[in-house]
Amino acid sequence: MTGKTGNIILAGMIIGxxxxxxxxxxxxxxxxSIRFIGTLFLNAxxxxxxxxxxxxxxxxxxxxxDVSKLGKTTGKTLLYYFITTGFSVVIGIIxxxxxxxxxxxxxxxxxxPDLVANSTGKSFxxxxxxxxxxxIIDAAAKGKVLPLIVFSLLFGTVLTTIGEKGKPVIQFxxxxxxxxxxxxxxxxxxxxxxxxxxxxxxxxxxxxxxxxLLSSLALYSFTVIFGLxxxxxxxxxxxxxxxxxxxxxxxxxxxxxxxTTAFTTASSSATLPITMECIEEKNKVDERAxxxxxxxxxxxxxxxxxxxxxxxxxxxxxIYGVELGFTDQIIIFLTATLASIGAAGIPHAGTVTMVFVLxxxxxxxxxxxxxxxxxxxxxxxxxxxxxxxxxxxAAVISETKEFKN
Ligand code: ASP
Numbered sequence: 003m004t005g006k007t008g009n010i011i012l013a014g015m016i017i018g019x020x021x022x023x024x025x026x027x028x029x030x031x032x033x034x035s036i037r038f039i040g041t042l043f044l045n046a047x048x049x050x051x052x053x054x055x056x057x058x059x060x061x062x063x064x065x066x067x068d069v070s071k072l073g074k075t076t077g078k079t080l081l082y083y084f085i086t087t088g089f090s091v092v093i094g095i096i097x098x099x100x101x102x103x104x105x106x107x108x109x110x111x112x113x114x115p116d117l118v119a120n121s122t123g124k125s126f127x128x129x130x131x132x133x134x135x136x137x138i139i140d141a142a143a144k145g146k147v148l149p150l151i152v153f154s155l156l157f158g159t160v161l162t163t164i165g166e167k168g169k170p171v172i173q174f175x176x177x178x179x180x181x182x183x184x185x186x187x188x189x190x191x192x193x194x195x196x197x198x199x200x201x202x203x204x205x206x207x208x209x210x211x212x213x214x215l216l217s218s219l220a221l222y223s224f225t226v227i228f229g230l231x232x233x234x235x236x237x238x239x240x241x242x243x244x245x246x247x248x249x250x251x252x253x254x255x256x257x258x259x260x261x262t263t264a265f266t267t268a269s270s271s272a273t274l275p276i277t278m279e280c281i282e283e284k285n286k287v288d289e290r291a292x293x294x295x296x297x298x299x300x301x302x303x304x305x306x307x308x309x310x311x312x313x314x315x316x317x318x319x320x321i322y323g324v325e326l327g328f329t330d331q332i333i334i335f336l337t338a339t340l341a342s343i344g345a346a347g348i349p350h351a352g353t354v355t356m357v358f359v360l361x362x363x364x365x366x367x368x369x370x371x372x373x374x375x376x377x378x379x380x381x382x383x384x385x386x387x388x389x390x391x392x393x394x395x396a397a398v399i400s401e402t403k404e405f406k407n
Pocket of ligand 1: 166243268269270271304306307318344345348349350351352353381388
């Protein structure tokens with residue numbers, strides 16, 4: 003896709019989003035009736051995520067050449083993820099302590115949302131056990147991304163050790179990768195319409211909760227969004243500039259299609275194909291680094307989610323009048339980071355894994371019911387930052403010496 007076409011499509015997506023917002027507010031019924039157009043767009047993205055993850059991880063791993071390079075790259079990538087996620091959680095904790103959005107708010111209508119209730123009882127150990135799928139086809143069918151990544155990492159590594167016999171298999175996955183990216187290109191043409199229909203539908207459905215955004219939850223929402231903005235416009239651009247020397251604003255604009263899609267779908271995984279396209283085609287990041295770092299990032303690197311979980315947990319504590327001292331705040335720091343790693347790249351996943359954070363400091367799960375009404379909106383905001391964090395991460399890792407020769 004040429005730069006000019008890409009820009010026209012991005013403009014179309016932004017106009018689509020704006021039309022969706024107004025349409026959802028003022029012509030709700032019509033937008034609810036065309037929601038299926040958005041579902042088509044979302045399905046098209048989800049349709050290619052599983053083959054994309056498998057092919058791109060395998061291509062990424064085999065292109066690194068040998069196992070020791072793979073180990074170093076994985077180590078550096080994880081380290082980078084921890085550092086940036088850590089920064090974002092600290093920003094959240096500081097802001098929520100200064101702004102105190104929960105003070106004076108009544109503990110209105112607390113309940114445990116179904117999605118959360120169904121997942122309680124799962125511990126972090128379950129997440130780790132889930133890394134090795136007993137049945138890889140079943141994991142793929144259920145769209146479980148993390149086990150697929152682990153399998154692809156192992157499989158790709160093995161392919162580099164079996165010489166001639168491995169070559170045709172590697173070529174097969176290279177071909178698959180190119181073909182999938184071509185499909186992504188086609189799907190992007192459909193994005194402006196898809197964005198309009200998805201946003202219109204979600205706004206129409208949540209019209210009532212918008213008043214919550216402006217009333218009891220206003221300061222809480224402001225705290226989350228303000229923290230996300232600080233992380234997105236100060237910390238991440240600094241990382242990008244410092245480690246890669248790239249121009250952050252240009253890099254950001256080039257990611258426009260992916261960021262708009264993240265906001266629209268509230269899913270890092272569904273956005274992955276477009277993130278990949280923007281990173282490789284527009285920002286010209288080394289394809290080997292992108293295809294290795296992005297699938298991993300879409301699942302475990304969630305700066306926005308981590309910040310959100312810390313803010314939400316402390317907000318709930320403030321509402322219930324629970325004093326959390328320094329040690330408790332450290333526990334929140336650690337559990338919010340882990341919970342963001344454990345969250346899948348799908349809508350509301352971060353709110354579900356908040357169970358870890360709340361349980362760790364003894365806060366009631368009903369607290370989640372207080373913030374549930376506007377999760378549809380904050381989810382979109384944090385997903386956008388998650389994808390932006392992954393995009394910056396790919397550029398940073400592409401500068402490491404493993405990719406430089
Ligand atoms: N929806 C987010 C994502 O896909 C995860 C979350 O709920 O925070 O990145």
